[in-house]
Amino acid sequence: MxxxxxxxxxxxxxxxxxxxxxxxxxxxxxxxxxxxxxxxxxxxxxxxxxxxxxxxxxxxxxxxxxxxxxxxxxxxxxxxxxxxxxxxxxxxxxxxxxxxxxxxxxxxxxxxxxxxFIGAEPRTAWLDGTVERNERGFILTGPDLLKSGKRPIGWMLERDPSLLETSIPGVFAVGDVRYGSVKRVASGVGEGSVAIQFVHQYLSNVS
Ligand SMILES: Cc1cc2nc3c(=O)[nH]c(=O)nc-3n(C[C@H](O)[C@H](O)[C@H](O)COP(=O)(O)OP(=O)(O)OC[C@H]3O[C@@H](n4cnc5c(N)ncnc54)[C@H](O)[C@@H]3O)c2cc1C
The missing domain is CATH 3.50.50.60 (FAD/NAD(P)-binding domain)
Structure with a gap:
């Protein structure tokens, strides 16, 4: 092939x-x-x-x-x-x-x-060693990062990662590249706009 x-x-x-x-x-x-x-x-x-x-x-x-x-x-x-x-x-x-x-x-x-036409490759190899990804390379966010209730390794905050937040606080992932996302234009756009709210929340807590 x-x-x-x-x-x-x-x-x-x-x-x-x-x-x-x-x-x-x-x-x-x-x-x-x-x-x-x-x-x-x-x-x-x-x-x-x-x-x-x-x-x-x-x-x-x-x-x-x-x-x-x-x-x-x-x-x-x-x-x-x-x-x-x-x-x-x-x-x-x-x-x-x-x-x-x-x-x-x-x-x-x-x-x-x-x-x-049998599926997509997220092409996220360049993120290796940074945000957590699943075995197929899709970026893990929010609840998907919690393993047996435990927060991701290196996570220092007193709260869980928020809905679209990756294993690095303040870094968000949206759209097709995110594990568990609905692979549709409207979903990607919607997640993007929601992530902006999380960015504002995050910044308001950063001293
Ligand atoms: C054939 C086909 C038909 C589809 N039909 C529909 C449909 O009818 N309705 C619908 O709602 N959805 C449809 N989809 C799904 C829809 O296209 C996706 O859900 C949507 O495009 C996801 O948007 P996104 O921004 O997450 O990712 P993408 O649209 O894939 O955008 C990611 C962008 O990031 C760029 N990029 C990647 N890596 C890097 C890098 N390292 N540095 C800089 N840029 C980078 C890429 O070049 C790309 O431009 C279809 C998908 C396919 C493949």
Whole structure:
């Protein structure tokens, strides 16, 4: 996958890729909103969009409005209980091997474009040794920092970390990068405005 990244394997879908896959079959891995939005986008260009979904429905992971749009798109096809197990190609993607979890069968299909939409990387390695993060790199805040009721190591204040506060007093985290956040624009904006109140509170107590 790494070797073919940008040469048929993509982790985002822009107009450039859409034009290059005109009248082709496009494969999308994932069953959540980003995969659904990408499927709708590529369905305007590709001959056929095939969504490869590990689960057996979209209901638990995708917004209903998007499910309804996908159902009405004549060229989007969904393969449930499937996973890509291998990609093939010398200098660019030529085919993908797909397994069906129900039967265990593996089929190899020609493919020039494979788009992966299965979760996000917080990319917070640069924070190493500063604020506490979970094992996937998302920043811990507020109650999530308390382990068995104990405050984070190095926390010197007589109060618990406030709702959006990290393990360093006066440092706040909001939006997608925060562990446990709702991954939506409105939530990120809302958390940001709430954090401002916490900043004022914090500053008013700093002598
Ligand atoms: C395909 C897709 C579709 C989506 N559709 C919807 C939707 O329809 N409705 C909805 O509400 N939400 C949607 N979302 C979710 C929404 O985009 C996010 O919840 C929202 O953008 C989170 O905002 P944020 O500010 O926390 O993070 P981001 O928007 O990711 O902003 C973080 C910013 O920080 C920058 N950055 C990262 N590291 C550094 C660094 N070290 N130094 C400086 N800058 C840095 C990044 O470049 C980025 O600009 C979608 C997400 C995706 C991926």
């Amino acid at each position: 790494d070797r073919l990244q940008g040469a048929g394997v993509y982790y985002g879908g822009t107009a450039t890729e859409a034009i290059s896959c005109r009248d082709e079959d496009v494969y999308i891995i994932g069953g959540a909103n980003s995969a659904g939005q990408a499927a709708m986008f590529f369905s305007q260009y590709a001959k056929r969009v095939v969504m490869l979904v590990r689960g057996d429905s979209l209901a638990a992971t995708m917004s209903q409005y998007l499910i309804e749009q996908i159902q009405t798109a004549h060229n989007i096809h969904i393969e449930y209980r499937t996973r890509v197990v291998e990609v093939h190609g010398e200098n660019r993607l030529e085919s993908v091997s797909i397994t069906c979890d129900l039967t265990g069968d593996i089929i190899r299909v020609p493919a020039n474009s494979l788009f992966v």
